[in-house]
Amino acid sequence: MRDDEVLRRIAARVAAHDYSDDVYIRPGHQDASGMWVVNPMPEGTRWLVARGSQEHLAALAADAVDPLPPLEPASVQAVDDAEQVLGHPLPPLLRRIYLEVANGGFGPVLGIAGGCTDDLGRTAIDRLNPREPAGLLPIAHWGCAIYSYVDCAGRGAMMWGFDPNSGLGEHSFYSEGIPLVDWLDAWLNGCLEPPHLDSDRTSWWGATNPERGRRQPDPEFVDPSQPTLFQA
Template sequence: MTEDEIVEAIRVLPNLLPPASPEAISQAEEAIGHPLPPLLRRLYLEIANGGFGPRGGILGVAGSEYEHHFEVADILDVDQSTRDDWPGMLWLFDWGAGIWSVMDSRDPAGPMWIWDPNFDEIEYPDESLLIPQNMTLAEWLTESLNGNLEKAFETSGLIAVSERRAVFDIGPDELEYASPEPLTDDEIIDAISRLHPLIPPAPLLAVEEAERVIGFDFPPLLRRIYLEVSNGGVGPGRSILGVPITGTVQSADIVEFYRIWTSGSDPFVPPGFIWLCDWGNAIWSLVDCRDPSGPMWIWDPMGPYRRPDQISSEEEKSVDHPELLAQNMTLAEWLTEWLKGSFTKDFKPSGLRAVAAHRGGLHRPFALG
């Protein structure tokens, strides 16, 4: 979206706060030491003094009637405690749990950053508390307006979003890919059984309880993996999730994510879709349990992220980028790809869209009902 389009899209939102006064903008800019990025300045003066953006909206400047955050009144209130250590960085939006979206006001484009004191120091040993979001303010607001930023945050987190936008997607014509001959279920079970180390299989009662909660039987191949081979921990990406087992501690399982993102009042995907494998980069592989073959789907709310020269004029006009799209593989084919080396450690999760295109073209978004 252009800046004009962003302004007009926010202008028609309901229950907007009154705009900021020119005096409040001047006061903020004097305290910061330079002008606000033009887009933010324009939104404050023309549209609303905060309260737009994800959830309850971003903070405003002095005089804002913003009520989403009860500890700080405006960007200068937060800025007081951070100005010496991070000059020019403005804490704009609080996601909760100590996580903020932060804007570098020294650049007219308003590059966005992440403040996250909760990130995994083992997984991200070289990261500081302030991490680039790899988005400008205009891009951040665009993704907020279409709802994709919040979906990606809910299902993965802002650091994963940053990783998603660190490199452009590979185009289907750039992908060196040949579909391998699919293995049979027995061959897949045998191949996985030879891997080490493996998590112990799940008890039958645990698998049956997970199926009861989800409301669908697992595809037979997935059921066999859980019961005969390993309760998760195998497969590409960060490996498939297992079922919960009473009396054990698991970092995550398919039932937990099904309850959060599929069975709630505002589901992200249709009933029967289970969140099977987290690739990182705000991308997941899901399996459709309504079909015994287990069709695989891609959850990618922040994609595609294409180089400008790869985007056709028709794509540029379209805002219909499905966050849920068919992988054009069954579970057996997906596991075959992994076992035969298609999904190596060098495979970028954003390449899943290109693989889907090679295997039959991208499907339209799946209707939730």
């Protein structure tokens, strides 16, 4: 039943075109009453802000948020082909999401053939590497070659993190300690974290919000709630 609830909530977000962690808004500012006032700027200029940020909510109320395109589910053939290449069946929840809701594209989730890709145009299946642990499927791309994997070979569809920038070689993989259903639930609740190596370079942290308070501040952290300027 837990899988059904998470599936339903993801489907609702996708149907409402409210599935991205970042949104494009028309540049502006909040007036004294808190209303979003669009600034005169060149046509096509947009700010990229975090979903749920103060800027996003104010712009949303003023109808100054660009709509997201619809997402389409994967074909049965794409799912069957993915399982054949992987050598294992997809976790039932992930299979249903691909077939019934969307072929990736919500949050950081990658698709399979015909679906959402990473920054190099690769689907989760394209990203498979025979040198990596068998049965792990890279289902989320966080940028900087950092991925989250789901274990399709073991029980419970447990999540793994991967950060090749760690300098730890084969130990760049680590268990996130939560199953896929909890990982997706954390995304729905806005508290999903990418794989993170502590500043002492000896400790990996979990994937969810409760871990945040235990981390050392990262001097290179950029607040995602601050607007980033884009010119179309």
